[in-house]
Amino acid sequence: MRGRMVSANHAEGERYYLRLLLLHISGPMCFEDLYIVNNVQHPTFRKATLERGLIESDDGLSQCLTEASLFQAPIALRRMFATILTFCEPGDVRKLWDDHYNALSEDYRRQYGSIERVQNMVLTDINIFLQSMSDNIDCFDHPKINENVDLESGVFREFAYDEIMWHVHSNIPGVFFIDGPGGTGNFFLYKALLANIRSCGHIELATASSGVALITFLGEEQTHSRFKLPINLENNSVCKISRQSGIAQLLRTAKVIICDEVSMAKRHALEAVD
Structure with a gap:
């Protein structure tokens, strides 16, 4: 009759452990029999399953x-x-x-x-x-997220977002440097900006100057690759992009260019891009 037992996912909690006990215990007469292990009655199916060695502890x-x-x-x-x-x-x-x-x-x-x-x-x-x-x-068995509590990680994030989007919609160029320690919402700000730009049908370019930032921020491209920077940067280095190339047209069309971890880049790289 095991083939007729309804399947249960691990995330279902006690229902999953009940099914696990039923698969390994023969002849239980009632639910209380499933709670008992070595003549000790346990309060939950999970505890009984753990004591029987059917699952590993955390x-x-x-x-x-x-x-x-x-x-x-x-x-x-x-x-x-x-x-x-x-x-x-x-x-x-x-x-x-x-x-x-x-x-x-x-x-x-x-x-x-x-x-x-x-x-x-x-x-x-x-x-x-x-x-x-x-x-x-x-x-999962977590405390629930309270929708009535402010989730903003910092006032600067809202200010930066509004200021940048005003420049975008007004077609006024500008350069912004956002300096915030880990956990203050930099990643959230980038995602919000990119989502808004894309929803308006505009083009955005997201780059990162370090490999670690590329792993964190999906969709980015390494700064050297995007702007065709030379490997060995010097005072007079320039980007290897011709005026009539597709990359040049893409850069002209882009509404926003984000360079994550820009403080990790060399001064010569920023000067070449500028």
């Missing part, structure tokens, strides 16, 4: 996060946490969240005093990473 996952918190930034920990949720199938997500929340929220707690706002921002970051893996935070 100790290894918890230790992994603890070790990473010693040298990784909180944003990297949130990405790791989302990866664990999607690919490692932890049994007790809420306990994993409670045990490592301080490390996951360290950067936001330093900047903001509102407990709800900090939690919302951490959950929002994790949800963004989960969505990039075709998953969603609502599938």
Whole structure:
């Protein structure tokens, strides 16, 4: 009769563990029989499944996060946490969240005093990473995101967005340098700008001067490649782009050019692009 048992996903919690127990325990007379292991009655199906050795504990996952918190930034920990949720199938997500929340929220707690706002921002970051893996935070046992709490990571982000979009829609050229530490919304600002530009049917170019930034920001192209910069930059270096080429026309048409991690680039590269 096993073939007629309804399948259950790991994310369904107790329903999944109940099915797992039914597949491995013969002759249970009632649900209480499934809770009992070695004459000890456990409060949940998961606990009974764990005691029977049918699943592994989350100790290894918890230790992994603890070790990473010693040298990784909180944003990297949130990405790791989302990866664990999607690919490692932890049994007790809420306990994993409670045990490592301080490390996951360290950067936001330093900047903001509102407990709800900090939690919302951490959950929002994790949800963004989960969505990039075709998953969603609502599938896991987490505190819920409070839609009534402001999710903005900084006032500068809203100001920069409004100022840049005003220049774009007014066809007035301008150069903006956005300097914000990790966790203050630089990535969110870039995404919002690019999405708005594309929705208006305009062309945008997103580049990055470092390989690390390329990994973080999907869709970017390395600055050297986009602007045809020489490998060995000197005072009189120029971009190898002819006036009538397709790249030159693309640069003329683009409404916005974003160069991420521009402070990591050499002065000669910026002068050549200018």
